[in-house]
Amino acid sequence: MKIKLGSNTAKERKKLIKQCDDLVSLIVRKRDRYCVTCGTKERLTCSHLIKRGRAATRFNLINCNCQCSSCNFRHNSYPEYYTNWFLIRYNTEEFRVLVKQASEPKKWSLLELRELKENLQKQLRDLEENSKDFGEVQYNSRNSENPFEDALQSTNSAKTCYGTAKAVRGL
Numbered sequence: 001m002k003i004k005l006g007s008n009t010a011k012e013r014k015k016l017i018k019q020c021d022d023l024v025s026l027i028v029r030k031r032d033r034y035c036v037t038c039g040t041k042e043r044l045t046c047s048h049l050i051k052r053g054r055a056a057t058r059f060n061l062i063n064c065n066c067q068c069s070s071c072n073f074r075h076n077s078y079p080e081y082y083t084n085w086f087l088i089r090y091n092t093e094e095f096r097v098l099v100k101q102a103s104e105p106k107k108w109s110l111l112e113l114r115e116l117k118e119n120l121q122k123q124l125r126d127l128e129e130n131s132k133d134f135g136e137v138q139y140n141s142r143n144s145e146n147p148f149e150d151a152l153q154s155t156n157s158a159k160t161c162y163g164t165a166k167a168v169r170g171l
């Protein structure tokens with residue numbers, strides 16, 4: 001029987017992408033815990049500022065933020081609300097870099113996806129660990145790190161954004 005290596009690879013790629021999407025969604029909802037544009041804690045989803053179809057920014061934890069399903073849906077037709085939030089939360093320069101990153105062609109290799117998955121799993125564990133003692137999490141200036149490291153390298157971004165989410169809500 002002929003073994004179709006190509007199709008197995010495609011299957012694994014698809015599976016890894018789905019697993020990474022799921023991990024990003026879990027991280028974002030655990031990190032933000034409320035809709036960034038309307039503040040509700042109901043029906044939370046992981047919402048991509050720049051569409052998920054853009055591979056380069058698909059798993060970027062700056063591009064992904066928590067929105068309720070209504071705001072997420074509204075973003076499809078009226079992107080200005082979420083974009084406005086992003087510009088206030090970050091700044092125009094960071095938006096510019098994100099847009100540039102999104103426009104770059106990207107094909108995630110199996111190796112990259114496996115590494116990304118491990119990295120995201122670690123970030124999720126860190127986040128769960130931190131949320132146990134929420135009150136003691138310190139918010140360190142995000143400027144001390146490069147916020148545009150993609151999720152592959154950015155082991156601290158979830159932690160950093162987590163602290164910032166508190167700051168945004170004035171806690």
Ligand SMILES: [Zn+2]
Pocket residue numbers: 035036037038039040067068069070071072
């Ligand atoms: Zn909302």
